[in-house]
Amino acid sequence: MVAVVGVGYSGFDANTPDLSWKEIMYEAALRAYTDAGINPRRDVDSFVTCAEDIYEGFAIFDEFVPDQLGAVVKPTCTVCADFLYGIATAYMQIRSGLADIVAVEAHSKASDIQTFGNVVKFAMDPIWLRNVGNAHPYYLAALEMFQYMGERCLSEEDVARVVVKNKNNALLNASAPYAANVTLDDVMASPKLFDPMKKMEIAPLADGCVVFVLASEEVAKELTDTPVWVKGVGWWSETYGYDTASFSAMYAYKAAKMAYKMAGITNPVKEVDFAEVDDRFAFKEMQHIEALQLAGKFEVARLMAEGYFDRDGALPVNVSGGNLGVGNLLEATGGQKALEVVLQLRGEAGKRQLSDVKVGVAQAWRYLPANSGAVAVFGV
Template identity: 30%
Template sequence: MRDVYVIGAGQTPFGSFPDRSYRDLFAEAYGATRDSVDSGIETDEIDEAVVATLGVGGRQLGLSGPAVTEHVGLHNVPCSRIENACGAGGFAVRQGVQAIKSGMADVVLAGGFEVMTDLSGDVTKYWLGVSGETEWERLTGTTFSGVYAQMASAYMEKHDATKEDLSRVAVKNHGNGAKNPKAHLGFECSLEDAVSAPAVADPLNLYHCCPTSDGAAAVLLASEDVVDEYTDERVRVAGTGAASERVGLAQRDSYTEISASSEAADRAYERAGIDPDDLDFAEVHDCFAIAELIAYEDLGFCDRGEAPRLLREGVTDPDGDLPVNTSGGLKSKGHPIGATGTGQVVEAFDQLTGRAGDRQLENPRYGLTHNVGGSGGAAAVHVFENEEVAQ
């Protein structure tokens, strides 16, 4: 099968934009993505589009994919909408990769968008619950912060982790997000701030939870047959993996790991021909602070129970051995559901092509993105390679 390359990637700022529409946001991300292609690209050169979204403002709009692609001039281009809760963007990229590897397309647009701040907080928390287990979680009043709080409690008890360990995730990611002009919460916080914030769902507090955001992000993928027409910067999709898991916590064997993430990562590493030790950075799904800790272990960055040590020792800091969430992650950059996974790929593309500005790492070769749906019902993992560094 043919190799697939990222030839462009772009996004809007993530935040609260009451005066903007979902079409407007997608058009900005699409324009930024086209502008990032070195040799330029015309709309009629795109063979297919895949668009990720949970819905629009809770309204579950039908034909939301074509509604945004026709708005940017992609008429008569086949467009599929992907809905896999918070993991939709990662799966949109995966479907774009599959279309190219199959030979059915040479250039694919994988994008995502969400408008989330036009509803009240009370409505939003129950709307987001559609991504969890309906009968035993959502309809009994459990919110996503409540679900992840259960995971955090189980993890802290099993591994003697503390609220300070959770808070170090916030401190690190806010520090990174403060250097990202596209971040929703682009400010730094101290460990004291993060530890003492108001409770949301014990043991999680305000600084342990990501914001709900508006935004859009997109990625252009091209086959090895045409990539040289667009760019000399060869960012290869070295490996991709995906998996599903039981949607509800009560149905799982463990509250302290997400098997879909582990399985997806194993497949991505195998296809890329690398191990976790080969990675130079990662963007992981930190919707709640505990999710980042669990991700370290699911993705093979450390053994079970060792995630707090990585944070305490600075391993995942920007100057550490494995920087994680240089964009600010969901915690600081924001979480417009359909755009989150594609937004992670934007950061990976920027890092691997030297476009990350104040967040730029030194000469990275391999980067990973990890996008989770719900509390772990689905996960998509991608490994990207700068082939020039490999040489």
């Protein structure tokens, strides 16, 4: 067994003009080590950071991470993926006996990127996808959304309800810069920038950093009386071709199956108490709820309208406000989701605290134009 014994974060903010990305990492790391009651210079055996060079604007970005994590002259590596892949990597390092205590980090300093649209385009095949037309590549999400709406018989209101729920949930999260008391009418009146996708259905960029300290069962029991267990991890990739992908979040379905199997979960609807899923485009939340088997294929919209996924519903989803409330945190997206799950399981979620939660799921997608993602199941 592997446990989360410390969490720390910095942000989340729409912009961070006062701090460099190194300084937000230091802040989050210091909080996580203090939470775990450890000294990184003495106690941490291995450091795993999650970063994508093109988001940072540095080549070989892993070279820039040790100082602000307390990892100088220590085993350190960077996973080029979301935070939840870092959790999976740390899990394997601990289970294999390589390390007893591992720190996992991911951050977003999206406000440093001047040309985000071109950064997304840089992930498209340069030979037959990248230079077709000159629209902002968020249309990639709209293409998938329109097909998904057709296949699941969804109305525009069905998708808009995700925004209403998450932005209102975010009002109880002091670290959610895009919280708002919006109504369904407000979202429906939002301009269609990528018809049928509306502006408010797109999570704006945000800055922040998340650091977790993971430990083996033996060490976790020495460090804390309230460990949160990593019950299962999973990750999966479909295909890079935007014109050949399933457009049904197979990556999340398969990653969740892997994580559920490890966690011994056979009936997710009954055994999962709440979930934080990737909602960087509103329809993605519906797709991911379905992929995580938290509702049947054609039930998501009806259950959403009935309040089933609300904070006081039967299976709350994105109580933190999700990406629509907190922002698009790039590779730290899964970090914010895992953070919310851990805070809820510890009973430290403040005014948005859910009652009687024992098992929570965090899921993140690798963002446009990827068809990959990871899932982690946490429990107490």
